[in-house]
Amino acid sequence: MADLKVNFAGVDFRNPLVLASATPGWDGLHLKEAGEAGMGAVIPKTIGPLQDWAAHPRNGRMFLYRVGNSKRPIGMINMELFTTKSRDEWIAKDLSVARQGGAKIFASILAMPEPEQTAELASQIEATGLVDLLELNASCPMPASTVGMHIGKNPVLTSLQVKAAKSAIKLPLSVKLTPNVADMVEVAQAAVEAGVDAITISNSIRSFAGVDIESGRPNLRSYGGYTGPAIKPIIMRHFSEVARAVKVPLSAVGGVTSWQEVVEYIMLGASCVQVATTIMWNGLGKVAEILQGLSEFMDRKGYRSIDDFRGIALPYITTVEELAKEAPRFASIDQTLCRNCDICARVCFYGAIKQQDGQVLADRSCCDGCGLCAQWCPAGAITLKE
Ligand SMILES: Cc1cc2nc3c(=O)[nH]c(=O)nc-3n(C[C@H](O)[C@H](O)[C@H](O)COP(=O)(O)O)c2cc1C
Incomplete structure (x- = not known):
């Protein structure tokens, strides 16, 4: 039977499926449940400050983008920012509850306005002894300025953030990049030169949810992050370009709804694959479905481990x-x-x-x-x- 174990940046996961940082991981209990459902690793909602600029809309912040006569949803726009729990709550309670689920804890921390603040946050989370690796979120598409993609679209700022976080921790660090750039490769290369251990590709696409033509009002009154099946070709473009340019391990995230897409990302070089929207739409039953499909595929193809087919599609990409x-x-x-x-x-x-x-x-x-x-x-x- 196929062995689903993977090693990501020096950390062993029991399988390559990871709960991405999003609503399903808003607290420790839900992360624990995701672990019990079989995820290889789970990522909490991005831990950062509870400050004015980190507060998100509470009067409806999600919009399903539907197409065709059947109005089938192909994507989702959300205006959700970071964790709604304080740093102290995560440290005192939620991270240890999350650990009980049996999945590795891949803690998402915010790249703060100043790199020294990021270093302090990274060090505090590492000091809990409850996390296995960290993901630096330099890519949220909503903030108007200062944080999120405003850091991640800039190679110099990304480099400073990675250096600051790395100087404060011993655990492996992945930086989560933004697709809201013309060329992700230059940002990825800057992060690698700054010493990052892995890269997560990627966060959501800054987008607009359209207009309700009956009322003449925007469906959402600000810009949000586009996620779900519709974004996969865009994220795969960035992912494969970076995979061909850098050597560090990569975590893929964007548009996965089935085991087939997990296989696709692995064939493009992913060491692990994250899911958010499909869990929000279908629940944690998706985990067993994806892992079973992946295992049966590997048996059918004679692949004994994930390494047997990681990156096999990359050499065929040309101009x-x-x-x-x-x-x-x-x-x-x-x-x-x-x-x-x-x-x-x-x-x-x-x-x-x-x-x-x-x-x-x-x-x-x-x-x-x-x-x-x-x-x-x-x-x-x-x-x-x-
Ligand atoms: C409602 C929602 C909230 C999210 N919150 C975060 C977050 O706090 N931190 C983060 O790094 N990414 C966040 N994301 C982005 C996801 O981690 C992921 O990068 C994106 O949804 C693409 O994956 P998907 O197509 O599987 O949903 C969020 C996504 C959604 C849908």
């Missing part, structure tokens, strides 16, 4: 310029599978799909090899061939 040099391929329709539904003709703007003698045919002389017909074909009848 579009390189891909453009490859020999062209053209749409080819397998007539035994084709259902004659005409969807391929509707999506082809090159006029390469034609009806002839009751059959749907692809005309190589018009085909530009975009592959959209193959993506849409409900029967899997279309492939691109030389």
Whole structure:
């Protein structure tokens, strides 16, 4: 049977699934329950100061982004800031309750306005002896200035924060970066040079929840963090770019809803994979479902450990310029599978799909090899061939 154990920045987790810092870990009891549900590690809501600028809206701060006639939610925008518990409560009670769940405690601390404050906070949390490693949150997308992504989008400020935290603790430190940048690699490299042990990619995407057209009012009256299935391609872009550029262990977080996405992130180089929104939407039953799917997949593929397939997709990523040099391929329709539904003709703007003698045919002389017909074909009848 597959061995799900992983080592992340020197700490052994019983499996790669981690509860991300979010509402499901707002107190010790819920973290304990997440541990009992089987998580490899759990991350509390970001521990920081209880000050005016750390208070979040209490009159509705979540918005489900829905699409289509079925109004299926594909993402969520939230305006939630940091922990609603004091640092003293975490230290005196909640961290030890969380530990009873059996998962490793991966404590999230806020990168404070001044690096010395961050060092003090990191040292206080380490001194409890109740945490296994720390995650420095330099990436919350909500604050208007000073903290959160305003630190994480800047390589110099990120470096100062990492150095300060590292100088104060002996435990491994991961820095959680923001996707609200054009290039995460330069921030990741600055963090590595500053001595960080691992990187978490990433926090949520600063976003706007849209307008209620009946009332003419914004759905949420400020900007929030976008999370859930819709963000996965954006986070995977940042994640894979950083994975190709740095050597430290990486924790992936963004858009995971199933074991398949956990496998995808591992194949892009993740040592562990975090989940937040899917737990908020579906509950902790998701943990067993994901771990079982991961284990069965590994058995089916003959992978004995997570290391057997970590990073295997990375060498195949290249530039579009390189891909453009490859020999062209053209749409080819397998007539035994084709259902004659005409969807391929509707999506082809090159006029390469034609009806002839009751059959749907692809005309190589018009085909530009975009592959959209193959993506849409409900029967899997279309492939691109030389
Ligand atoms: C309601 C909510 C609250 C969150 N609070 C925090 C937080 O306190 N600290 C933090 O680092 N990230 C926080 N996050 C971000 C998540 O940890 C995670 O990075 C993000 O949700 C993307 O993962 P997902 O798509 O699995 O939800 C929060 C996310 C949500 C949805």
